[in-house]
Amino acid sequence: MKNAGMRDVKMLTRARVPIVKIRDPLTGIRCDIGFQSNLVLYNTRLLKAYSKIDSRFRELVFIVKYWSKQRNINEPYFGTLSSYCFVLMIIHFLQIRGVLPCLQRINPDGSFAKDLNSLPLILVEEFNVYFYEDVEALEANGHWSCSNTESVGELLVAFFKYYSAEFPYVHGIASVRTGGVLSKEDKGWTKDRQQEINRSGAVKDRYWLCVEDPFEISNNVGRPVDKETLFEVRGEFIRASKILCAGAIDENTLAKVCEKAPIVISKKGTGGMAAVTRKW
Numbered sequence: 001m002k003n004a005g006m007r008d009v010k011m012l013t014r015a016r017v018p019i020v021k022i023r024d025p026l027t028g029i030r031c032d033i034g035f036q037s038n039l040v041l042y043n044t045r046l047l048k049a050y051s052k053i054d055s056r057f058r059e060l061v062f063i064v065k066y067w068s069k070q071r072n073i074n075e076p077y078f079g080t081l082s083s084y085c086f087v088l089m090i091i092h093f094l095q096i097r098g099v100l101p102c103l104q105r106i107n108p109d110g111s112f113a114k115d116l117n118s119l120p121l122i123l124v125e126e127f128n129v130y131f132y133e134d135v136e137a138l139e140a141n142g143h144w145s146c147s148n149t150e151s152v153g154e155l156l157v158a159f160f161k162y163y164s165a166e167f168p169y170v171h172g173i174a175s176v177r178t179g180g181v182l183s184k185e186d187k188g189w190t191k192d193r194q195q196e197i198n199r200s201g202a203v204k205d206r207y208w209l210c211v212e213d214p215f216e217i218s219n220n221v222g223r224p225v226d227k228e229t230l231f232e233v234r235g236e237f238i239r240a241s242k243i244l245c246a247g248a249i250d251e252n253t254l255a256k257v258c259e260k261a262p263i264v265i266s267k268k269g270t271g272g273m274a275a276v277t278r279k280w
Contacts (some may be wrong), residue, residue: 012077016148018225039215042129043084046103046214050091053144054099059152060159062091063254064257071236079229081209085221092174098148102179104214106132110143116178127215156201157244164237169230173210176216184210189220207234220244 001009006022008030034040045102049057064086076082081089082095094100107113108120113197122130138144150158167174173182173189184190189207208230209222223231240257247253 016068038124039127039129042124042131042215043213045133046131047087048090049103049131050078050100050132053101053138054094054146056099056150056152056155056276057090057094059154060094060133060134061087061156063152063156063258064090064159066237067240067258071261072196073233073236074265076224077248079224079226080233081222088176088214088221089163090159091176091227092211093162094155095176095179097150097155097158099146099150099155101138103131103133103135104177105179106138106143108132110138110141112143124215127217130226131214136196153249157241157249160237160241160244164234164241169234173212173220176214177212180210180211187212 001019001022005025006125007025008021008023010021012019012021019034021032022028023030051061065074065083066085068083070079072085073080074083076085091100095102104119105113105116107118111118119128120130121128132138168181169185173184173187175182189210190206206223207220208219208228209225211222213219213221243253243257276277
């Protein structure tokens with residue numbers, strides 16, 4: 001990668017799926033390249049399909065990604081959230097808002113599937129990767145019509161409000177696969193289960209913030225978050241929501257929401273590394 005001219009090349013070999021992080025010197029765009037998993041190919045195709053349905057999704061992703069970087073909560077190695085997790089959280093929010101359909105609940109003929117078990121089975125690494133991919137035909141055939149007319153700004157305000165006060169962190173799981181909220185109890189993602197896994201000496205899973213991977217459904221994408229960093233992440237949602245709901249919204253308001261947070265280096269971090277946290 002370095003020989004090809006890429007900048008800031010980093011290998012994250014301890015990640016659940018090893019990745020190489022790079023930055024294109026011409027555009028400044030950062031990219032993660034994953035290895036050792038075919039599922040990531042289907043994850044990418046799913047996100048691409050959703051991005052074709054409504055341009056507001058793409059715009060929200062750009063804003064939230066920038067905001068999360070500015071506020072220092074986009075570092076899974078330091079106990080906060082990955083960009084992939086934020087994207088899933090946005091899709092989940094837009095599904096319940098009526099902006100996006102649930103592509104994993106649509107039959108091959110375009111009709112809505114009431115029973116997930118009735119859908120086609122396409123197995124990759126023992127997980128079903130089926131989803132309705134011909135999104136251009138959804139509206140054309142009358143199977144999907146978006147009735148939500150909110151602007152990107154209105155959706156952004158509602159997004160921050162949802163994750164600051166409405167999302168059930170204690171009992172709920174954000175599920176793009178089902179288009180709704182699942183129960184931690186029903187899925188077994190509970191505190192007792194977390195302690196059981198940890199005592200066994202296996203990989204430590206955390207269930208403070210639960211976001212289900214749409215294909216690898218045993219994977220909690222929000223697992224880097226612990227009790228302390230959940231306080232930080234949710235605190236940023238609350239801060240953004242308060243600023244946006246305080247009065248008229250203009251460019252200065254959004255600039256304040258995305259204001260760069262001070263960096264604080266502490267000794268507590270993942271794997272003995274120094275943790276980057278924000279300062280209140």
